[in-house]
Each structure stands twice: as structure tokens, then as C-alpha cells.
Amino acid sequence: MDRLALDVAHLFAGGLVLVSFMLLYQDRMTGLVNNFALHALVVSFSVAWQAYIQQAPHLYITAAIALVVKAVVIPVALHRIVVRLGIHRTIEPVVGIGLTMLAGIGLVALSIMVMLPITAEAGTLAREDLAFALSVILLGLLMMVSRHNAVSQVIGFMSIENGLILAATGAKGMPLVVEISVAFSILIALIVIGIFLFRIRERFDTVDIHVLHEHRGERP
Amino acid sequence: MAIVVDLVVQLGQMLVVLALAPLLTGFVRKLKAHLLRRQGPPLVQPYRDLLRLLRKEVVLAHSASWVFRIAPYLVFAATWVAAALVPTFATGLLFSYAADMIAIVALLGSARFMLALAGLDVGTSFGGIGSSREMMIASLAEPAMLMVVFTLSLLAGSTQLSSIAASMQGPDVGLRVSLALALIGLLMVAIAENARIPVDNPATHLELTMVHEAMILEYSGRHLALIEVASYLKLLLYVSVIACVFFPWGIAVSGQGAAAYLAAVVVYVVKLAAGGFLLAIFETAIAKMRVFRVPDFLGAALMLGFLAVLLLFVTRAG
Amino acid sequence: MSDPGSLVLAAILAIPALGAAVLAFLPDDRTSAWINALASFLTLACALVLLVERPAPGPFLIVDDLNVVFIVLSTFVAFTTSVFSGTYIAHELEVGKLTPAYLRFYHAMYQTLMFGMNLALLSNNVGLMWVAVELATLTTVLMVGIYRTPAALEAAWKYFLLGSVGIALALFGTILVYLAARSVVGEGLDAMAWSVLVENAPAFDPALLNLSFVFLLLGYGTKVGLVPLHAWLPDAHAEGPTPISAVLSGLLLNVALFAVLRFKTVMSANPAALAPGPLMVSLGLLSVVFASFMLYRRPDIKRMFAYSSIEHMGIITFAFGMGGPLANFAGLLHMTLHSLTKSAIFFCVGHIAQVKGTQQISEIRGLTVSHPVLGWGLVLGVVAIAGLPPTGIFMSEFLVVTSTFARQPVLALVLGLSLLVALGALLLRLNGLAFGEPHGSSEPARASFVPVAAHLALVLCAGIWLPPALVAWFQHVAALLN
């Protein structure tokens, strides 16, 4: 039973990493959004599973939040935005897909290396999950820095949040404070992003950061 | 008792130098004239000039200030005191410890300072030329002089002229390279300081070549007389310094009888004559150089003096 | 929650929260400014009580030697800033840079910000502190963007993106700390309480601690504005309203650094964990060097002082990284004095910019002639921030440099020289700003000089005499940080 639990947890965590790679690979806006929905879906499953094996009912709430907000609401909203801004065109990654992938693999390796020395006494479950979570976070960061477009940056950011949830739930018995704060922060994040996209659209006709950073202070 | 003798000697020396100074200058002039196949003025001409000048009234420029008027007296006084402190025919002067060799050099410096100011006082262009060139020459001559002083005092272990003279008479001195260098340096300095050829021409009347004469161009009457005396004294002083340091033989030491003193005076006069003779020959033999060659001349003197100091260490080490 | 201390503690958090709620629904701007100041003042009063009446540490809140000074400091600066902000905002309304609607938002946010910072300082819980810091950050994001000029939006957007990445990193670090603690302390709240963490730190898994510290340093370091995580800071300072610049430099940076310190105590309590010193030293030194050279090319006065804030945060981080009783003491002292001085400077700068109608250094000249009080205030502030006596910052810099030079001569030399470079830049600008022929409008400024005077007086006094109680607290904390 316990082995099975572990394997399933790994399955989900590993799946999340895989989806992150798909996000990196994805270079169409709509595809990106759908991919992110999938990402959120996997997270919610993994959280639910953790809730089940840890007999921690409060985690179901987190799972639900993840499922509803990030797998459904946000993708829909983002679709709206994308459609309204009319950016279905392919978004060019900064460096070639291949390179990005290589970098991603490197990051995963790095995160595993960093996690290895942690004593098993901290709980194998925690350790493996942490390794995967860290790689998800790093991949999200990589996505943020490798994309021009604000929407895809937001998605990258939210994939980081997913990684965090994975880690938080992996940490057994972590008080509810954290999950709430995560959800809370994402909520605020969405609001603020929304406001910003809105205002930005109000002033420019795109959310491409190239246009934005024309207006930073002290132009040379 | 000894104090009294010393006092007498001191006063005697002061009067002697004052009395002999014009004579030396007259002697040099006479010699130069003879060397140039000229008759030349009589030996006592300087005395006559001085007396005449003293009797004349002073013509003072409108723009002259009190500096201009007190300068001659100060210059005269400083030079006289300096000359009085050099052992001429006797060491162990009463006040010889009032100023050692460095102080004597500095006293002459004071005199020059006042004179240079006087040159600027009336506010004419020639006075300026004189002062500025005088200071330029001095700025090289005095360090050279001090280097010579270093050599001597390092050798004698003292900056007191009397002690130096004493130790020069001593047996352990012997002949040294550095002494020779010092002598040459001192001679060059003396020539420069006394405004002799080749540095300056005391007899010139072409303004642009004058240094010392340009500085005192505005002076007349008793002021001029005092300045002339001062320059005579200066020449005498340098000759006496050279004599007492490098040819210290025959100087009377304090405590000896009156006879010894008389002999010393005679010897001293002979030394002066010799010095004047050499100076006259040198001056007639050489031509005046351009003002801006003077730094090279004096720079050489400075280098010689410094070399003398360094060689001193080498010989000491050996 | 019965003893007076706990009540006061609750009040410190409750007053700003209530204030925020009230101000959010108050239409009249004049009174709202007053209410803002009043709420801040009440908070300050409660904080002062803490100096004498110290409640027992609870599961969520704690008052100890480390945070008691900073809570008083932050409430004090919050109060003076609110006074300053009253006059400042009035002028902004006149010239129409702000509408009453936005003003309501502004005041509500101001109190929310205070709430967040006080909570962060007082919290005895890693997670709670994290929440509080993020709350404070997000409110400032909104306030920076309040002018809605493209530049302001750009600044806010930059701040938001970098800030939220910081959020994420810090959270991950926090989780790791919890994991490290869990295996020793057991699951539940205890595993996140400072008091418990510090006690049991020696038994924690060093590897986990190391990893967590990396993330926490970067996460909270983003808020501190350490190079290379600093990018948001100058623009946020320059484009937002000046009171917010003052609060940012004076308080928020301190709060973030405070969080790092908390974790450093845990780290240094564990012998097996890698020493956090080298990391902090290198980040700090990098910040100092970078910022002091950046000072030269700044045409915008507020942006210049923002860079100076980066420089000073670097000095403080460096000091704590060096460790040792002297350096730690110096770091704490420097935190306190810097927030006082820098906010005072921003008060002056705010009024100056309003009077002259520009933030361009090149267009402000001869202030000591045209506006003597503002001008000399600025001179004094810059002299203080440059670390010249008789101001207190000289003492902290003296301690840092001397104590470092005996141990790490090269580091001290680099630090000292870059301090000199910074001094050069500040004086160069000061020459233009305060001296020479006056330029631009010379109408008398309707300014509130009391906050400036109060801050500078404190800084001056600190240079000559420090209250023994403060010294005792600092020395205890300094010992704790080793």
C-alpha cells in the first residue's frame, strides 16, 4: 500500500515536470494556455492524492482550489485576453526550443543534485517530491525569462506557483496557513495582473514587454 | 682678563675688516687695470668715493618708501656683523659662537633680501630685473654654499668656523678630494655672490647686463655709500672665509700674546692680497656669460658641493 | 491575551487594519490625511508601550530584543511619514496629479502597508511573516503605480514581476525550513515558530537548512534590493509618490532584511550548516560597489537616493555577513539610522521636487540660498548618509570597516574605497543642488519640517550618545547572530 502510494505520488510529480517541459516546448498562445490548464490539473490530482495518503482532509481544499481556479477559470480568462488582444500568432522563444529544452534538463539535474544530500530521515517522500517541485519551479523561471510575451510570462509564473503547491503538499503536516497564503497570493497575483493587463491594454495595444520597457525611467 | 682680550680682539677685528674692505676692492681694481695695460685708479680711490658719496645729499624717488631708506643701513649692518664673525686673523672671538657658518650664510641672505626689496621699491623696470636675477642667482648659490658648509662641518664635526679652522690645522685632515671639490665650489659661489665676472660685471654700465648694479640703480649719496661698503665687506668676507678654512695657517689662537696677534694680522693681509691677485687675474682672463648660462655655472657649483659631501662618506668608509 | 502587553500587541495590528477599513470608505481627503496620521500615531504610542511592557511569546506573535527596536522604529517612521504625506498629498491634489478617488485608495493602502509591516515584524511564525511581507509588497506595488503615467506603470509592473518571483522563492525556502524543523520538532505550528526554531536549530538537517537559506536569501533579498535582484528598486522609488519612497527605503527594505536576519539566527544556531556569512558578504559587497558607481549617472534625484539605499543595504548585509559582535552591532545600528536618515532625505526631496516642479538634479540649484531650511536639511541629510560625523552612521561605518580590516583587509579596502566613491558622487550632486546661484522657482515651500527635524535630530544624537537600553538589546542580538 505504502509503496504504491509513493509510486503514484512520483507519477504525479514526474508528470508535472513533464508538463512543464511541454509548456517550454509549446510556442502557440492557445496551446500554451491549454497546456497550463493541464499543468494545473496534474497539480490538483497530486494534491488530492497527497490528501488521501496523508489523511489530511484540508489538502482537498487546496486541490479543489487548484482545480477550479487554475485549471478552469484562469485558462478561460487568459483565452479571453488572448482573443481580445488578438495574439494567436506564434510567439517566438528567445533562444531555440532545443536549447531551452537542454537548459531545462540541466535544471532538473541540478535540482536533483541539490536535493540528494538531504538525509533520508527527512522522509523519502518529501525528498523526491521536493526534487520534482524544485525542477518545476526552475522550469517556470526558465519559461519566464525565455519568453517575450507578458501572457506567457504570467503562465510561467503560475507554473512556479504550482511547483510551490507541490512542495507544500509534499511537506507532510504543514499547517493550513501555507496553502491559504499560496491561494491568496495567486488570487492577488491574478487581480494585479488583470489590472495591469487591462491598464496596459488601455494605453498600448499589446502587452508585449518590448513596448512596455520603452517607458522605463531615464531613457539614455 | 681673557674676556677683555677677546673683546678687544673682537672689536679690533670689526674695525680691521671695515678698514681693509675698500682697500681690497681698490687693490683688485688696480690690478685689473694693470693687467689691461691701464693706469687705473689709486689704491685709496674707494675711500675717496665713499667719503664723497657720504657728503652728498640723497636724491629720493617720489615713489620710494621707508623700505628703500632703511635697506642700506640694514644691508650694511648685516654684512658687517657677518664679516665680523669670520675669524680673520684670530680665532676665539668673543662672539664667534653667536653665529656659526650656516648663520653667517643666512645673514648674508637677510642682507640680500632687503636689497632685493629695495630694488623693487621704487617701481622701475631695472630694479625689478636686478632683484629677480639676483634672487635667481642666490637660489642656486646659497644651496651650493651650504653644501660646502656641509662638507667642511662633516669633516670637522662642527659648523663653527673657528672649530673648523682649528681642525683644519690639525694633523688628521690631510689632502682630500672632497676638500678640493669644496674649494672649487666655494670659489664659484664667491664669484657669483660678489657679482664678479663671469656671473656679473661690477663695472658695467650697460643696464641689460647688470644684476647687482641694476638693483641699486636708484640709490645715491650716503645710501649708495653704505651699499658699496657692504659689497666691499662681502668680498672681504668671502676671501677671509676661504683663507681661514682652507689656508688656516698663521691664525692666532686666543690666549697668545700681542706679538702673535700682530703676526697674524700681517699673515692675514698677505692672504687677502693673494686672494685679490688671483681674483683679478681670473676676472681679466675670462669673459662674462649670458644671464641664463649662470644657472648652469651655479648648478655645477651645487653639484660639486654635493659630490664633495658624498665623497666624504666614501673616504670616511675607506 | 489578558496581560496588557498582549493587548497592546493586538492594538498595534488592529489599529492599522481598522484605519485601512475606515479610510477606504472615507470620501473627504482632508480629514482622511488626518485620520491617517492619527492612526499612525496611535500605533506608535502602542509600540512605545512595548519598550516597557513586553508580552510573553505566543504561537503567532512575539516581541524580543531583535524586533522591539524595529517595531518602534517602523511605527515612528510611519507616523512622521504620514505627517509629511499630509502636506505632500495636499499639494499633489492642487496640481491635480491625484484625484480624490485615488487618494482614498492611497490612504487605505498606506494603513494596509503599515499593517503588513508590523505583522511581519511581530510574527513568531515563518509562514505568517511570509504572508505579511508579501502583503506589504503587493500594497506598495499598487501605490507605486498610482500616478498611472507610463513610467509609473512600467516601474510597478517591473516591481510586481520581480517581487512575485521573490515571493515564490521565499515561500519555497519557508517550506524547506518547515521540513527541516518537522523532523525534529514534529508536525504542526511549532515547526514554524521562531522561538522553537532557534532552540532546536542545532538538530536540524544542515542540507535542508542550506538549501532553504539560499532561497530565502534570494527571495527576501529581492525585497532588500541586493544586486543583482535590485532592478525594481530605483524605478519604484522614483516613480511612486515620495512618501512611499520614504517608506520603501525607510521601512520595507528593513523588514525584508529583518526576515533574512531571523533566518540567519537559525542558520548560525546550527553548527553543521554552511556559514551564511560568505553569501551575504559577497552579495552585500557587490551591492555596495555597484550602487556607488551607479550614483554618478543619475539625473533624477529620487532615483539617485534609491541607489544610495541599495548601497546602504549592501553595507548592512556585508556587516551581518562578516559577523562578530562589532560588525553585527554596527549592522543593527546602521539599519536603524539609515531608515531614519533616508526617510528624512526623501521628505526634503519630496518638498524640493514639488517646489521646483522637477526631479531633475540639473534643474535644481542653490537651495541653501532659495530655501534655506530645505537646503540645509538636505545638506545635513546627505552628510549623514555619507557617513560623516557628527552623525551616527559614521559610528556604524567606523565599526564595520575597522573590524573588517583587521580580519579581511582586502574586503575592507574594497568596501572603504567604494564608500569613498559613493561619497564623491553624493557630494558632487550636493554641490549642485545646495550651493551656487539659485535656479528655478524660489517661492517659499509649504512644507512640514517637523518630520525632517525629528529624524535628523535623532541621527545626530545617535552619533554622540546611544541610550544604554538600545545598546544592550543590540549587543544581545549581535551575540545571537553569531
Place this chain on the structure above:
Amino acid sequence: MGLQGLLWCIALLLGTSLAAAAAGRHRRAGTLVYAVALGTTTVALVIAGASLLAVGSLGGALQLPIGLPWLGAHFRLDALAAFFLVVVNLGGATASLYGLGYGKHEQAPGRVLPFFPAFLAGMNLVVLADDAFTFLFTWEFMSLSSWALVMAHHRERGNAAAGYLYLLMASFGTLALLLAFGLLAGPGGGYAFSAIRATLPSALVGGVVLALALIGAGSKAGLVPLHVWLPLAHPAAPSHVSALMSGVMTKVAVYGFVRIVFDLLGPPHWWWGALVPLLGGVTALLGVLYALMEHDLKRLLAYHTVENIGIIFIGLGLALAFRASDMQGAAALALTAALLHVFNHSVFKSLLFFGAGAVLAATGERDMERLGGLIHRMPLTALAFLIGSAAISALPPFNGFVSEWLTFQAILLSPNLPQWLLKFLVPAIGALLALSAVLAAACFVKAFGITFLGRPRTDVAHDAVETDSWSIAAMFILAAFCLLAGILPGYFIDALAPVSEALTGARLPRQNELDWLTIVPIGQSRSSYNGLLLFLFIALAALLAAEAIHRWASDAVRRAPPWDCGFPDASPITQYTAGSFSQPIRRVFGTVLFRAREEVDMPPPGDARAARLHVRLHDVLWDTFYLPTAKLVEFTAERFNKVQFLTIRAYLTLVFAALVVLLMVLAVWQ
């Protein structure tokens, strides 16, 4: 007793400056401030003098609960401190006296009055400080208050830049001292001087500390090549402040050097004695050469400060050399010479700056080329200035000569040193000293001659009026000191005995009971000097001559236009100018050192335009040390500045990179 009294005086000064800051604009404020300053500094002067002459009886140490909390502020009054307090407060008192009159010409008293007493207090505090923190705190406070005074006339061209350079260099020096004390105190932070004395630093540490002390104190005293700020900043301040900065503050810097190197640092190494005098000699020569090229009266004086600081450092360095090879007597001689010169220079430099201030107040001109003939208008000022000039030119019977004579005597003791380098080096330094002394004389012939003598070159010079009586009183008090210290040096040397005993373990033989008040530093047969006799001789001879001539020869005087080789009444512009006066020396020394170039632009025939002579001077030191530094900072700032203008994504990348790097470090570490 003594120390408390001094501290009360300082407190009073600080209070005065606060009061002045409050009521600086009041009409009578100036008089009050200067009066209080005068009174306080006089009291302090008396206390310091008493404790110097009666050693220990008034000395002592005490500790105030301020400054570093766990250390407190230590203050101590020993012989060295007492001597420098005498220098500081003598300068302070005379400056205040002068200020009573001169302050009335001040346009912006609000910018001077608050800082003047603070400056005095700062200098006193530095000398009294007995722990590293208090020392540096007060040291920098002194710099800061004087900076404020330099910025008093910030609207005049170049003053702001001067103040900037000044404060920057001052902070640089403070940084050096900071590091030095860091080394001396050690990581434990034993900042009290007593603790520092207790520990004996290693040879390496000693060397580093010496270098740092040279940089720190030297940058404040104006040691070449750290002197560049001095000739800009000192003249920029009001004249009585210039006098204080040049005459006194530089001495406080010297005090810092002596305190650190002689007192705290323990036994010296012989190469210190080679480095310091060499620096001193170079400084002396360069300082006077700079001065000769200068036509701005106050700036010329400032450059002479550089020169005299060089002379002082020669003495100090020799003392180090002698101490290093256990020649206490010689060390005492060199140190006494240096300290005596400290006193002398503070006296005549203040006097000269007062004179320059009087000229400035009377004519509004600092440029000598636009002055001249002032001796007729301002005879008293001229007399005082003349005495000062003679003193600074080291002419007997004034005080400047005594200290330089002692320095020469110390140099002449160098052959007994065991190190060959020193044997050869020290006489060379002697040559430098001699050269600079004579050049100083030349420079002051120029300064006094062009400014006061001759005929006025401009109307302002022609219409000048004698300055007020306060200023004249201040000047003549100092002039009296110049003469007294020149003709009665024995007393001053004996007063310095406790200092040299404390620092070198030996003292000069007692001077003041020798007959005729001769001074004999080593031995009667070796060398002796008697200023009193010389003075009397000269005076007597001069009076005698005058009396005799006036009685038996003529005393008639006829006024007439100048003869000038027959050129009729030429206009004043045909006089020699400062530039033309220094031309020969410029040709001799300047062509290499300053890359001096002279260009004559001669109008073509038939053009009525006047021919012009342009002289171009370069400051080689500035070009070699300072410009490159400035360029380097510029360059780096330019490079770093690009980081301000990246895209948000680039910034995110930075964060990302930082994270990855740290993780890698961690991975490698474990």
C-alpha cells in the same frame, strides 16, 4: 583642573556655534561670536601653556559616557597634546581677534559664524582625543566644519569645486586613518589608545600603519602628492579661516602623524626614516616652486604651507631614523626642530594670511598683478607682512631661521647613522631643504615686493586704506612672536623638552641658563646660535651707522622722479610684475617640472596691437595621479550605467542566474 577646563572651553565653543546657527543673521552676532571665541581660546591657551611648562601637574585623563557606548570617549592631556593645544589656541585666539574686525567685511556671516567656533572646538578635540573613535570622529568633524567654511562663499567661481575636492580628499585621509586604527586595534576592537600602546605590532603591520598614517595625516597636512586640494580650499575660505586652516589645521594633521607613529606605533624601522624625510624634502621643494609660479596672494601662501609641512616632515623623519638606531639625543634634536617649526609656521603663516586678508578687504583683489604700492596706503599691514615674510624666508634673527637651523644641525648628525642609504640620502635632503629655503626667500621678495612696494597698478590698489585696528593688533601680536621666538629660542626649546622626552626618551640640554641666551643643541664646540646677539649687533651697527652718518656726513634728502636710467616718468605698467619676477626661476626649474611654455604673439608690423606673452603651466602631479583616477571612475560608472536600461526579462534573467549560480555553489559545496 586642566583637562576639565579645556573641555569646558570646547563645550562653550560648541554652544556658541549652535547659538550662532540660531541667530546668525543678527547684526551684532559676529562681534559676540568672535568675542566669545577669543575669550575661550585665550583661556584654553593659558591652560595648555601652563600644563606644558609645568608638566603633569595640570595633565590627566578622563572619560565621558559618549561616543562608542562600551568604550566611552577618552580624553587625555599630555605634553604633546599640550604643545599642540598651545599652537591651536594661539592661532584660534589671534584669528578671533582678527575676526572682530575682519568679520565686518563678511557678506554672508550666516554661513561663517556657526562654523567658526565649531571648527576651533574640533581642532581642540582632535588633540585631546585618547581613543581611536573619538580621534577619527573629531578629526572628520574638523574637516566637515572647515568644509562648511570653505563653502561660505560658494557663489564665487571655483569655490564649490574646491570644497568638493577638499572634503573628498579629507574623507580619503580619514579612510586611511580608519584602516590604520583598524590594524592597530585588531579584530577585538581595542580602540583605546592605552590598549593600542600596550600591543606591539609586527614589522609588516607597522609598515602598513606608517604608510596609512602618511596618507591619512599627509592628505590633511598637504604632503605631496596629496596636496592638490590645499591651495584651492585654503584661499577659498574667509581670510581668518584660511589662516586657521593653513596655520593650525595642518598642524593638527602633523599632530595626528606624531601621535600615531611616535606614540602608538612603537619602535620604528630605519627605512621609515628614509621614506618620511624624502617625502618631506620633495614636498618642500615642490611646494615652494608651485608658490613661485603663483600670482594669487592667498594661493601663494597656501603653497608655502605645503613647503613648510615638507620641512616639518623632514624633521620628523630624521627623528624616526635616529630613533631606529637608538640615537636618542639626535632624535630629540630632530623632533624638537620639527615641533619648533610647527609652532613657528603656525605663527607666521597666520600672520601672512591676516595680511593677505587685510589687502583683500582693502582692495578686493587677490591677484598680485593688480596690486602694488600698498606700503604707502597700509604701512602697518606692510610692516607686519614684511616681518612675516622675513620669518618664513628663514632669515635671522626671526623664528623661521631657528627651526631650520636646528633641522640642519640634525641633518649634520646623519653620518653617524649605520645605514648607508641614509648616509647618502640625508645630505641630499639637506640640499633640497637649502634650495627650498632660498626659493622661499625669492618667493617672498616677489610677494611683498609686488604687492606692497613699487607703484599701484590699479585704482583699487591706489585707493586702498589701512585696515581696522583689531586686525592690526592681531597681526602685531603674531609679529612679536616671530621676533621673540627668533631672538629667545632657548625658552621655546626648553618648553619642548618634555615632549621630546616623552616621545624619544631624551631632550636637548637646558638652554636658558647659558650665558647670553645662546642655543647649543649638541656641544659648544660643535655649533651654536644666538639670535639675541645677532639682533643686537645688527640693530646697534645700523643705528651706529645712521647716527654717525647723520651727524658727521649729510642727512639731506631731495625728492625727485625716479632715475630709471633716464627714462622719464614711465607708467606703473612698466614695473616688473610677479610673472616677470619669477621668469628666471621658471626658466631654471619650471620647464621640466611644470612643462612651462612661453609663447610671444607679436603683432605684424604696422599693427598697433600690443605684443603678448603667454605662459602655459601644467601640474604634472595632477595629470599623473588625479585625472586618471577621475577617468577610471567615469569609465566604470558609464559601464555600470547600462544595467539601468535593460528589459524586465533581462532583470528576471539576472535573478534566475543568481539562483542557479547559488544552487550550483551549494551543489559543489556539499
